[in-house]
Structures are given as structure tokens and as C-alpha cells.
Amino acid sequence: MDNATMNLRAHSSPDHRVVKQAIGWLLRLRNNTGNLKLHQQCEHWRTAHPEHELAWQRVQSLQQELTASLCAVPGTQVALHTLETSAQRLGRRQALKLLSGALLIGTAAWLGKDQIGWQQWNADFATATGERRGYQLPDGTRLRLNTDSAANLDFTAQQRLITLARGEIMVTCGATPQAFERPLRVQSHHGMFEASVARFVIRQDNDCTRLSVTRGSVAILAPRSADGTPTLVQAGQSYLVTPEHVTLAPPLAMEAGAWVDGLIVTRDMRLADFLKEVNRYRRGYLACASGIADLRLSGVFRLEDTDKLLAILPRTLPVQLRYRTRWWVTLERQA
Known part of the structure; x- marks a missing residue:
């Protein structure tokens, strides 16, 4: 079933038994990648009920995040291989316990993100670092999630x-019967x-x-404006x-919704x-040296490969890339 057209019921929260079934399917498929009949059986299970598909997506997302996290940390390749080999030898009950332990380890393994993995597990919709997804909600509203x-x-x-969370x-809501009875x-x-009828982007940072x-x-319902009324924000604004204030934002140095098309437009x-x-996508x-921090750039940059994106910068700016490792990159002034 396609993520974008998946029809999720309200209060989507799969039963723990369904989640265990999804983990079981994941382990069986990983151990039998060429078994077409098994893949068909899993597909039948996923389409049998929306709760099955939701549980499957959560398990898949967290498993991908775990694998990426472990692979990103130098020295963990052997541990990851051992984990997979052990899971293949164990029975279903023991494999579930091992995978649960791996989830605990993996979500804390990279840059202190010990809470993010579990947020992703508990959320109805979630993306990993560098991932973007789109969903159609039961009322026809279109919901798109950016990276992480x-x-x-x-x-x-x-x-x-x-x-x-x-x-x-990005939210796109249209003129449906419930749009005016129950505004989104x-x-x-x-x-x-x-x-009621709008397309808008909401980005949540630490402070605002x-x-x-x-x-x-x-309409911004809370916090209220100084006169106690909601703030109405029109297209282009x-x-x-913050919890205390609503202020008109300065012009953005990039296009707010370009990430939906896999772009950064500066x-x-x-x-x-x-x-x-x-860095949000990798x-x-x-980072860059302080002496070049204020250099300016304009253009359209594709997000599917951030290493290729970075390789473009020395062609347009007097900078050079320095890779200490695949995951530690700095920009310095060109010699």
C-alpha cells in the first residue's frame, strides 16, 4: 500500500501485538529476501487492515533509522553484522528481544539523539534524517514531512x-464539507x-x-495578538x-517550501x-571557518545527494572542502 494514499483511521496507534507481528514480518523477510511467496503473504497482511500498514511503516522507519545511525558511527559495522547474524539464528521470541535491545542502542548511538528514535516510533507520521514523505489524510488533506x-x-x-512533534x-487543505464545520x-x-482552505509550511525550531x-x-489562534484577536496570515507572509509573541518574520533567504520538491532555493x-x-539532511x-561564514550564495541545490551538493560550492565560491571523515566536513577559504 502506498504511503501517500494510505487511509489511516483517527487516533492511529497500533496495538502492541500488531507491532510485534510487523517486526516478525520484517525479520522473516530479511532472512528470506528471495522468497516471493513470503513477500506476497506480507503484502496481504499489510493490506488486510490499516492498523497493519501503520505498524509496518513505523517498524520500517525505525529500522532504517537504526541501521543508518549504526552505519554512521565508525567502528560499528562489526557490531551491526553480529546483530544481524545473531537475529537470523534466534527464534522469533529471542529475535524480538534482540531487536528491541538494538532499538534502544541505536536511537542513542548518534549525536545524542536518544529521544528521536522513540518519538519516531510513537508518532503517527515520521521521517528519518534526509528523508521526506507525503501522506493523504482521511479528509483529503495533504501532509508532507521534511527531514527528521x-x-x-x-x-x-x-x-x-x-x-x-x-x-x-507542509499542509494543503481544501474546501471539503468538514472544512468549515471543523477547520483544520x-x-x-x-x-x-x-x-480551512490553504497551503502552508510550519517549521518548529527550539525557540520558535x-x-x-x-x-x-x-489564523494564529495562540498566542493571541496584542488586542486579543487571532492573527490572520495571508499568502506570501x-x-x-513563541508562546508569548507573534511577530512578522523578516524575508527568508530561501524558499520556504522548496524542500517538497527536493530542493534548497537560496x-x-x-x-x-x-x-x-x-546539515539537516545529513x-x-x-560547518565553515568563521572567515568565510558571511560569503553569500544564490541558486537551486538538489537534496538527494548532499555530498554532490557540497562539491558544487568551490565552483561558485572561494572555498575548499575538507573531509576529515565522511561525517565530519568543514569548508575553508581557498588557498
Whole structure:
């Protein structure tokens, strides 16, 4: 079943027994990659109920994040191979225990992200670092998640609510019968947003949430403006939201929703800020020397291979790349 068209029920939270079934299927398929009949049986199980598909997607996402995390840390290749070999020799019960232990280890293995793996496990929708996904919600709303993002869905007879746990999303909602009876709301750590017919991007950072509207209008319900009314944000506008204040945002040095198409589109952007943005899509350390931090660049950069993206920079700026490891990259002034 396609992720983009998966019809998830409200309060999607698969039963732990279904999650164990999904892990069981994952282990069996990993040990029998060429077994077409087994793949067909797994596909039949996934399509039998929306809860099965949701559990499968969560297990797949977390397994990919675990593998990427372990592979990204030098010296863990042997440990990962041992883990896989041991899982193949164990029975189903022991393999489940081993995989559970691996999940605990893997989510803490890379750059202190000990909570992110479990957020991804618990979230209704989630992406790993460098991954982008799209979903169609039961009411027809289109939800897109940027890199390293997570969101939860709470659709009932009384409300339509998306809660952004971390990262960045683009929401496209249309004129449906429930659009005006139950306007779509998005909750971030810093505020509450409401829309009926609109397309908008919400990015949640540590200190604030940025709302950028590209079509229609979005109301910021909380916090309220100085006169106690919601702030109405029109297409082309961006606002910064903290728990206390709502302020008009300065112009962006990049296109807010370009990541949906796998792009970073910059306009006279500082090199240091550009590298910080690119680093959201890759693991490890990426920075530049202070002497070149204020160099400016404009252009369209593709995100599918960040190493190729970085290789372009010395052609347009007086900089050179220095790779200490695959995961530790700095830019210095060209000699």
C-alpha cells in the first residue's frame, strides 16, 4: 500500500501485538529476501487492515533509522553484522528481544539523539534524517514531512488536529464539507494554527515556530495578538511564533517550501546559514571557518545527494572542502 494514499483511521496507534507481528514480518523477510511467496503473504497482511500498514511503516522507519545511525558511527559495522547474524539464528521470541535491545542502542548511538528514535516510533507520521514523505489524510488533506520530522493525527467528530512533534511540515487543505464545520488545526510547541482552505509550511525550531503561507490564509489562534484577536496570515507572509509573541518574520533567504520538491532555493544566503540548512539532511558535522561564514550564495541545490551538493560550492565560491571523515566536513577559504 502506498504511503501517500494510505487511509489511516483517527487516533492511529497500533496495538502492541500488531507491532510485534510487523517486526516478525520484517525479520522473516530479511532472512528470506528471495522468497516471493513470503513477500506476497506480507503484502496481504499489510493490506488486510490499516492498523497493519501503520505498524509496518513505523517498524520500517525505525529500522532504517537504526541501521543508518549504526552505519554512521565508525567502528560499528562489526557490531551491526553480529546483530544481524545473531537475529537470523534466534527464534522469533529471542529475535524480538534482540531487536528491541538494538532499538534502544541505536536511537542513542548518534549525536545524542536518544529521544528521536522513540518519538519516531510513537508518532503517527515520521521521517528519518534526509528523508521526506507525503501522506493523504482521511479528509483529503495533504501532509508532507521534511527531514527528521514527526507529527500526530487526532481526527474526531469534534476536531481535526495535527500535532507537530518536531521538524517541519507542509499542509494543503481544501474546501471539503468538514472544512468549515471543523477547520483544520495544527499545534506546535509554540502555538496553535487554523485553516480551512490553504497551503502552508510550519517549521518548529527550539525557540520558535515559523509559519509561512503560500496559498489562502491561516489564523494564529495562540498566542493571541496584542488586542486579543487571532492573527490572520495571508499568502506570501511569514510569522514567527513563541508562546508569548507573534511577530512578522523578516524575508527568508530561501524558499520556504522548496524542500517538497527536493530542493534548497537560496537568495543571497549566508554560507554559514546555508550549511546549517544542508546539515539537516545529513548526519554528522558540517560547518565553515568563521572567515568565510558571511560569503553569500544564490541558486537551486538538489537534496538527494548532499555530498554532490557540497562539491558544487568551490565552483561558485572561494572555498575548499575538507573531509576529515565522511561525517565530519568543514569548508575553508581557498588557498
